[in-house]
Amino acid sequence: MARTTGSHSDITGPKVREAALRLFAKGGYAAVSMRAIAAEVGVQAGALYTYTPDKQSLLFDLMEGHMTDLLAAFCDEAGLPAQERLQRFVAFHIHFHHARPDAVFIAYMELRNLTPENFARIEMLRREYEDRLQAILHDGAVAGVFNVADTKIATLAIIAMLTGVNTWFREGGRLSLDEITAQYWEMVRRAVT
Amino acid sequence: MARTTGSHSDITGPKVREAALRLFAKGGYAAVSMRAIAAEVGVQAGALYTYTPDKQSLLFDLMEGHMTDLLAAFCDEAGLPAQERLQRFVAFHIHFHHARPDAVFIAYMELRNLTPENFARIEMLRREYEDRLQAILHDGAVAGVFNVADTKIATLAIIAMLTGVNTWFREGGRLSLDEITAQYWEMVRRAVT
DNA sequence: GTCTATATAGTGATAGAC
DNA sequence: GTCTATCACTATATAGAC
Numbered sequence: 273m274a275r276t277t278g279s280h281s282d283i284t285g286p287k288v289r290e291a292a293l294r295l296f297a298k299g300g301y302a303a304v305s306m307r308a309i310a311a312e313v314g315v316q317a318g319a320l321y322t323y324t325p326d327k328q329s330l331l332f333d334l335m336e337g338h339m340t341d342l343l344a345a346f347c348d349e350a351g352l353p354a355q356e357r358l359q360r361f362v363a364f365h366i367h368f369h370h371a372r373p374d375a376v377f378i379a380y381m382e383l384r385n386l387t388p389e390n391f392a393r394i395e396m397l398r399r400e401y402e403d404r405l406q407a408i409l410h411d412g413a414v415a416g417v418f419n420v421a422d423t424k425i426a427t428l429a430i431i432a433m434l435t436g437v438n439t440w441f442r443e444g445g446r447l448s449l450d451e452i453t454a455q456y457w458e459m460v461r462r463a464v465t
Numbered sequence: 466m467a468r469t470t471g472s473h474s475d476i477t478g479p480k481v482r483e484a485a486l487r488l489f490a491k492g493g494y495a496a497v498s499m500r501a502i503a504a505e506v507g508v509q510a511g512a513l514y515t516y517t518p519d520k521q522s523l524l525f526d527l528m529e530g531h532m533t534d535l536l537a538a539f540c541d542e543a544g545l546p547a548q549e550r551l552q553r554f555v556a557f558h559i560h561f562h563h564a565r566p567d568a569v570f571i572a573y574m575e576l577r578n579l580t581p582e583n584f585a586r587i588e589m590l591r592r593e594y595e596d597r598l599q600a601i602l603h604d605g606a607v608a609g610v611f612n613v614a615d616t617k618i619a620t621l622a623i624i625a626m627l628t629g630v631n632t633w634f635r636e637g638g639r640l641s642l643d644e645i646t647a648q649y650w651e652m653v654r655r656a657v658t
Numbered sequence: 659g660t661c662t663a664t665a666t667a668g669t670g671a672t673a674g675a676c
Numbered sequence: 677g678t679c680t681a682t683c684a685c686t687a688t689a690t691a692g693a694c
Contacts, residue, residue: 284677284678298577299495299577300493300494300495300577300578301493302492302493302495302496303495303578305668305669305670306669306670306671307668307669307670315677315678315679316678316679316680317670317671318671318672318673318678318679318680318681319677319678319679321670321671321672322677322678326670326671327670327671381574384491384492384493385493385496421648421651422640422648425640425645425648425649426648426652428629428630428633429626429629429649429652430626431629432625432626432628432629432632433622433623433625433626433629435625436621436622436624436625436626437621439625440621447615447618452618455614455615455618455619456618456622458614459619459622459656459657460656462655462656462658463652463653463655463656464652465655477659477660498686498687498688499687499688499689500686500687500688508659508660508661509660509661509662510688510689511660511661511662511663511689511690511691512659512660512661514688514689514690515659515660519688519689520688520689
């Protein structure tokens, strides 16, 4: 895969983002140098600045892209019974996060490396996602299907619990992801019923 | 609090650890320089090396100290009913973690900045703590008080859920920590019963 | 025990050649 | 679009004076 000087803008841009995602997740934003990212892509450090104005923007774009993907991928259907909506949320959250561990890891670990402005924008998106789950719990409580003391707290508790799967689940272990999902759904269902 | 050259070993050692804890939690291990820690303590950078052989040891000692404190502070009593043991675990975990947010944050966020050897030692301690909860769930399941499909998964789910409180709870908010604890206990109780 | 000074290496970002 | 070269800083860690 040796390459020499030339024009490769179409592929280099995405490659920069992929390399940064992988390296930030592995070593942490602060510990990864622009030179390391460039080496992973196969260019010199100076060339990266064709694709990003600076290192901070690289981090923010990765996190914003992840949150945007998350919001776009989850389609709640307010017409369905609350319990079914909640079950769909649980399965969606586990599978979506499992499919992109690096982006998830960065989204949770690198918040403090964002500038205050960028942090506020990411937090808005995260809040939007939480609100989707809270709406499900609220509707279920109003309908008398769920029994939760506080929908906001239940929302945060459920999301923390589900996201935790990413920290330990590895393919090929004792249980499949679908079996894990079934057990988490059972625990969530009981917790709110 | 201006200070000059002199002998202060009795107080400087702990101050170095406290400064490192605070700064690592705020900015991340990789982003915090030895000079920044020294400035926080009120000495020059070179003086830190009287108290730690290197930056890595400083991080490891903080994390090991936290995990040791955690294991020493939680006293399970196998003679009690499983449900009471679980309730005590939930309350203990929430309150212990709330009392030392910086140490908790570091223990979860800086694992990847440990050398492989140090990482393995911290993971052993973490595993030990998880085993305490798993034992409670196991005993309760055997006694027919709990109903959990898999005690290991329930253990990880409960710990992730409880630790999540630290990411959002702030004193003086809508609910007190004891009210939060009561709600989490209710959710945990239902999830395993 | 702490200081100053320094060795050695790496950092993000830019300028200008090609 | 990428390269080389470089600027201005900062990093960890050590040596030797006090």
